[in-house]
Amino acid sequence: MTATLAQAAVAILVTADPVAKARLSRETAAAWRAGTIQEIGAAAPPDRPGRPERPPLLPPNQVKKRKIGPGVAGRIALLHALAHIELNAIDLAWDIVARFCRHGLPRGFFDDWVIVGDDEARHFLLLSDRLAELGAAYGDLPAHDGLWEASQTTAHDLLARLAVVPLVLEARGLDVTPAMIGKLLAAEDPKSAAALQIIHDDEITHVATGRRWFEHLAQAHGLDPVPTYHALVRRYFRGLLKPPFNKPSRDKAGFKAAYYEPLAVEK
Template identity: 35%
Template sequence: MEFFSSLHQAQTSDEIAVKERIVKELLAYCNTGEYAALGTDFVPEVFVEPSYARRCRIVPPRELPRRRRLRTAEDLALQVHAILHIEYSAIDLALDAVYRFPEMPLAYRRDWLEVAEDELRHFRMLEKILEELGFRYGDFPVHQGLFDAGVHTAGDVLERMAVVPRHYEATGLDVNPRIVERLRSRGDLPGAEELLAALETIYREEIDHVRKGDHWFRRVCAERGLDAEETFFEILERYRLRQGRGEVLNVEARREAGFACSELLRLGAVECGE
C-alpha cells in the first residue's frame, strides 16, 4: 500500500466518501505486518489551498455572514454550517498531522487517523442536519483560518500540536457549552434537538482529541529537553494567539484533556482545583 500517496489523495479530495474509505484502509494497514517496513524518508507536499476550495466560497473572516439570534431555520442552518466547516477542516488537519510528519511513530499515526475517523463521523452527523434544514455544505461562505494554521505549523510537529489541538481544539471546548446553552432556549426550531445531540457527542470526543495533542506535545518536549509549559506559551506568543479569558475558559474539560492548573491560571482561569 502506498501509505503517503493515499494520505495525499484523502487530504486533497473534496469527497467525504473518499476520505472515509482511505482512513478506514490506512487504519487497517497500520495493524498489519507490512506497516513495519514503512520508511520515514518521505517528503510531504506543501498545499497551497484547502481541499474544500472547490466546494466553498472562501472569504476573509470579517466578510462572513453574521450569526444572528436563532429565530429561523436559516439562522440555525448558518450555525450548523459554521460548525460543519470546522469539522471538515479538522478532518484534513488530522490527516495532515500524519502526512506532514513521517518521522513520528506508529502510535502517533494511529492516534491522528482515529481523530480523522471521529471528525468524519461528526461531519456526517452535522451534514444530515444541515440537509434536513434545506441547505448543503458550501451554501454559505467560509474562511480558511484552520488551513492557514496548518500551513504555518507545517515545519514542526511540536508547533502543530501546540497550535491545533492545544489551542484551537481546546478553544472549541470553551465555546461548545455556550452554543448548547443558546440552542436549549430554541428547542422548538426544526433540527435544534438533533444539533444538541450532535454537539454533545462532539464535545465528549473533542476532549480526547485535545488529550492526544497534549500527549504528543509533552512527549516531543521531553524528547527535546524542553519545559512543556514554557514552550507552549512561547509558541502562543510567537503566533500571536489570543489567550482565553477566565470567565469563558472551560477549566473542567481542559483539565480532563491534560492541561495543568498552572497553565490554565496563566491562560486566565479564575480558579483551578488541583
C-alpha cells in the first residue's frame, strides 16, 4: 500500500481499469481508516485520470438520451450512464485529496473525502455488477466527458471546486434520481431501483460534506457563504440550475434553498 494518502490518491487517479480503480479506492479508504496509511503527505495529481479504451467519450450533445422502455436496452443505457458518473465521482473525490493536500486543511477534511471516494467506488461496483446481471458491461456504450471538465475549471480554487462538484453536480443527482427509481419500478426492475436508492441516500451525505466544508472555508476567509456560492457558480458553472429541486433531500444535507433557488431564475 502506498505510503501517504496523497500518493495513494494519485495511484487511484492514474489507474485506467475501472474495476481496478474502484477496488483500489475501497482498499485505500480501508487502509486510511485502519491506520495503515497515516500521513496525508503531498503528491501532484494528473491533469486527466486514467481511463480505459472503452467507452468512447463524446461531446455531451452527441450522447443519446436514455429512455426506459419495455425492453432491457433503456435500463442498460441508464445504468451505464450512471456508472460513468460514479467512475468520474471516484476520481473527483481523490483529486480533491491530492490537489489540495498542501493547503493546510484539517485532517477531518481528508477523512470526509476518503469516505466519499469509498462510497463512489462502492456505487460504481454496484452498478457494474447490475449491468453484468443484465448482460452488459461498463464500456459498452458511449459516454461524455463533461464531469471531468468541472474539475479542470476549478483546479485552482477549492471553494469553486466545492461549489460546483458536490453543491451543483451531486445535488442535481438528488433531484433526478427519485424519478429514475420510479421508472425502474414501473419497468419491474426493483433490483436496479434499490441500487439507485442506495446511491441517492449516500449522495445526501456527500452534498452535506461539500456544504459543510464550503461553509467552513468561506467563513475562515471572512466570506458570507451564500453570496460567495452564487458568485462562484455563476463564474464556473455553465447554465442555470434546473428545477424542480428535491428540497427534502437537499434539506437533509443542510443545503438551504437560499443557496440554489436564486440561481434557477437569474444568471
